[in-house]
Amino acid sequence: MRKDNHYFAWGMTAVCVVCAVMLIYDLVFRDSIVMAYTSRLMGILAPILYGAAIAYLLAPVVNWFERVIFRQGGRKAAKWARPVSMIMTWIVVFLLFYALLSVLLPELYKSVLQLGGNLKGYYQTIEAWILRLLENNPDLAQRAQELFNQYYRQALDWLQTNLAPQLQVAVQAVTGGVVGVLTFFKNLFLGIMVSLYLLGSKERFAATGCKLCYTFFTEDRAAWLIRGVKATDRIFSGFVRGKLLDSLIIGILCFIFSSFFEFPYAPLVSVVVGVTNVIPFFGPFLGAIPSGFLILLDSPIKCLYFAIFILALQQFDGNILGPKILGNSTGISGFWVIVAILVGGGLWGVGGMFLGVPICACIYAGVRAFSAYRLKGKGLPVSAENYATHKPVWPEDAELLRKDGEGEK
Secondary structure (H helix, E strand, O other), X not given: OXXXXXXXXXXXXXXXXXXXXXXXXXXXXXXXXXXHHHHHHHHHOHHHHHHXXXXXXXXXXXXXXXXXXXXXXXXXXXXXXXXXHHHHHHXXXXXXXXXXXXXXXXXXXXXXXXXXXXXXXXXXXXXHHHHHHOOOOHHHHHHHHHHHHHHHHHHHHHHHHHHXXXXXXXXXXXXXXXXXXXXXXXXXXXXXXXXXXXXXXXXHHHHHHHHHHHHHOOHHHHHHHHHHHHXXXXXXXXXXXXXXXXXXXXHHHXXXXXXXXXXXXXXXXXXXXXXXXXXXXXHHHHHHHHHHHHHHHHOHHHHHHHHHHHHHHHHHHHHHHHHHHHOOOOXXXXXXXXXXXXXXXXXXXXXXXXXXXXXXXXXXXXXXXXXXXXXXXXOOOOOHHHHOOOOOOOHHHHHHHHHHHHHHO
């Protein structure tokens, strides 16, 4: 029996190696057929993925309603705790979206229309600034004017030669965009239905996952796997949910302050600041710089007030609000946060800048746990401070060195 298991393990290893080689060859040297089928499969499974994401985000709210409202109830109350908590959770979600859309969406629409109407004036303002800066250098000013005229002629040529032939393509793109929007809302509606099933039976799904782990792995490996999944859930739930809530609060505070001081484009600026705030470290600058420049075109003094407000808001977020909501959910230093943002942004864009931090935190936690496990198995100390001299310093050795030093004195 052991011989058969040995051959089976070698066979599975050979199959995995061959599949990995074929996958790498397809991704590097061919037309990525695997990626094409993966993208198609993701499109088919979109409602399930949406539902899983919605259920993952709303699970803490459902748990909170169950703890607070039905904590003192009996068996009958426990029977109705989950359905009533799910209904109340979705009521809160719909009320929140209705409040945001009814207040923010009309004002945001007005800001976009106002910005579109003022683009020509802003262009002339920027041109006047540049020419004023270059008025003491006539040659450079003439060159700048020539560049403006050249780009203007190129824009006219593009409108005359390229826009007209591409009208049919544009119409097809708009039609495809409408179909894409309808498909998205269809998948979103189905995802909400899926999330109801997941929220209603989340404990059962978790128990089934644990059962499968113990089915396919040994007891020790299954326990390690379950522990890793729990750690990943703790990191992702703490960061993703906390960061979304933190950014929502920052956006609302920015909207209230901007409306009170009558900043131009207050709804648009608040949305930009709130959305970019989900990106750690670089997010506040990504949102504040274009927003401040937009306000600068309208009123330089208000731009100064906006810059002061953004600095105060980010200090409040970084020192008070963020630690209260996020805590130490990632457990990684600022250096690894920057690395995660740069690598994630380079690979997956803005979404990678947001998800790169929890992914890096999960990898860091896994490497740290594996390193501690192997070092303990070798009988070596776990703390990195013991390896500062490139060799382990045992606690008892340190005590002997201390006593020898005292004896020499």
